[in-house]
Amino acid sequence: MNIFRKLLDSVKPNFEKGGKLEKFYPAYDAFETFLFVPGHTANTGAHIRDAIDLKRTMITVVIAMIPALLFGIWNTGYQHFLALGQPDTAFMDMIAFGAMKVLPIVIVSYAVGLGVEFVFGIINGHSINEGFLVTGMLIPLCLPVGIPLWMVAVATLFAVVIGKEVFGGTGMNILNVALTARAFLFFAYPTLMSGDKVWIDTTTAAGETLADGYTGATLLAQSTESATNYVNAAGVQFTDVFSAAFMGTIPGSIGETSVLAILIGAAILIYTGIGSWRIMLSGVIGGLVMSLIFNAFAVNPFMEVPAINQLVFGGFAFGIVFMATDPVTAAQTTRGKWIYGFLIGIFAIMIRVFNPAYPEGVMLAILFMNVMAPLIDHYVIRGNVSKRLKRVKVAA
């Protein structure tokens, strides 16, 4: 650590007021606060003494996403070899293949996003903060593995500039930045974001693309045909589709398949108090309620999908745990959080079932509720005010 301190101290005069690189102070500041506890303290009035700051909050969320990332890496390899008809490939080979596919996406997402943050920080002279650490990890996790890297770069650029910086940077955005990136890709390049071909990398060892003989459809896509009969990448029927989806050995976006890995992340978020358990719980309740309503009507196979399966299929769990709980874009009031989460659950299942063209209703549901969150808060606060006013009148 000393070597970093010395290095930073030796270049510091260049970046301070009057130094020749004065303009780049935000960049210097970002490195310093990233490596060391900032030296500045509050100098007026009383303040809360707590070790938690933006950096620690963000790092905790990143740690919570690590299980999903690691599982995603393995699953990418597993699905690949399953589709090629070699399910007995060694564990480490699967990891190696997955890492080769997934890590470049992560690197591109971070490089582009942090690049934009640095540029805007320097132009506007505000300090660069750690807001992008989480977004940069969420973007790869919610994309299919077949996505070209330049698209990841374009989407990240779009999401960070249009989704965040135009509103004033971290903490000011209306929409979840990672979902903005995903929605951008979904509407801009639909052939690479949906369908049956994008979820599994089927390049053979010889470098050719496997044309057929495998099934790349996600469970959601298969649900439009039948609510009981699901096949895996090798075309073999799942004996227990719920546990397969719970474990995550299914095709899907990189980080969304394993509900188990996501639940580990959820436990970390709830234990540390960073993710709102109210939003997660009410989201799950909303999803269950809507699925049960559909089950009651059950006029097509998708409506017959058992409620419990709806929760483990697709990106529902991932969205509810990591996207919906984003403290910037979620509702802020306690009652608002319940309403916000519940409606995300309702809309996610509703969009998924009613519109097969948008199988991933979770994304649209969360973006829609992001927009509605300030409205919910407004009425919750107004309701509270009028309730208290009534009490005052009774007393008087």
Add this chain to the structure above:
Amino acid sequence: MSETAEVKVKEPLFSKKNKKLLTDPLNDDNPITIQVLGICSALAITVQVKQAFVMALSVLVVMIFSNLIVSLMRNLIPSRVRIIVQLVIVAALVILVDQVLKAFVYDVSKQLSVFVGLIITNCIIMGRLEAFALANKPFPSILDAIGNAAGYGWILIVVAVFREFFGSGKLWGIQVIPQSFYDFGYFNNGLMILPPMALITVGIIIWVQRSRNTKLIESN
């Protein structure tokens, strides 16, 4: 009282004031990016440059003649029924334009479909009639019309260039991005074809304009 004092000094044809009528709407008082009028058509017909150009031209023609006619009639129109009179004038001109488009550029006219007819409700035209032509002489009114229509048109065309280039790889219907790019894995951006991207593009133009022209930034 001498009679010579009452002779008005004739204003030069392109006085400073008249020049401002032409240039102001291009930037400082742009109907789309500053007044945020005519957004509906800016979102709808900017998928292709050709459509946007024809639309801009149609609006230019309608605006010049409606401003001129209203300005000529400004002392005859009773103020109570002025809106309906303006509407009749604009509607008649739009029908003329529509017929001309159908006669000479049928395919573009078909693509523009209802939006030619909707020029009648373009707020920029009504706005200029109300705000300018009703109170000014014919010549400045024509200049005002040209200025505003040009201000509207250049935004339309810039948005269309972005949308057509990134959305379908073409400009004016001609393939610009070579096939080899697609072979390398380039894809057209489908979002550019959808109206939301037009809104975002207009937003980016406003952003760039305001960062260059700082007097436009409101203090708050």
